[in-house]
Amino acid sequence: MKVKVVVTLKEGVLDPQGKAIQQTLVGLGFSNVDSVRQGKYFEIDVNESDEKKAKIKVEEMCKKLLANLVIENFNIL
Amino acid sequence: MKVKVVVTLKEGVLDPQGKAIQQTLVGLGFSNVDSVRQGKYFEIDVNESDEKKAKIKVEEMCKKLLANLVIENFNIL
Numbered sequence: 001m002k003v004k005v006v007v008t009l010k011e012g013v014l015d016p017q018g019k020a021i022q023q024t025l026v027g028l029g030f031s032n033v034d035s036v037r038q039g040k041y042f043e044i045d046v047n048e049s050d051e052k053k054a055k056i057k058v059e060e061m062c063k064k065l066l067a068n069l070v071i072e073n074f075n076i077l
Numbered sequence: 078m079k080v081k082v083v084v085t086l087k088e089g090v091l092d093p094q095g096k097a098i099q100q101t102l103v104g105l106g107f108s109n110v111d112s113v114r115q116g117k118y119f120e121i122d123v124n125e126s127d128e129k130k131a132k133i134k135v136e137e138m139c140k141k142l143l144a145n146l147v148i149e150n151f152n153i154l
Contacts, residue, residue: 006118008120018119021119024142030134030138032125033123033138034124036121037120038119039119041083041085041115042116043113043116046109046110057109061105061110
């Protein structure tokens with residue numbers, strides 16, 4: 001089954017890429033964009049039919065590889 | 078209000094980064110990972126209290142800047 005994960009920077013961690021996007025949007029005329037934060041998104045196809053077990057596996061993957069827990073949070077959708 | 082967007086590669090478009098992650102996960106012992114696709118995630122804070130209007134704005138932003146519609150799809154959450 002497919003498991004979807006979002007990895008985002010923790011609050012308080014600077015996000016220069018998001019800031020650049022926000023400034024570009026304002027430059028394009030979207031003047032009411034207050035802030036943009038960018039994160040990563042993963043769709044992981046796990047060969048496991050049990051949803052709960054698949055999500056536990058994906059949680060382990062996030063901790064070991066996909067997210068840097070010092071500065072990032074992950075959220076399994 | 079905050080609007081969340083996911084931008085993903087269209088089906089059929091090669092995703093070498095996702096492939097590299099999949100191979101690394103297998104190398105780490107997650108042998109039942111069949112495939113990984115990576116996308117981008119944005120949290121956009123729009124100064125607009127009406128949800129519908131905010132989402133219409135964000136749709137425009139996706140078309141103009143955030144997504145390359147030739148190879149990517151976007152999904153406003």
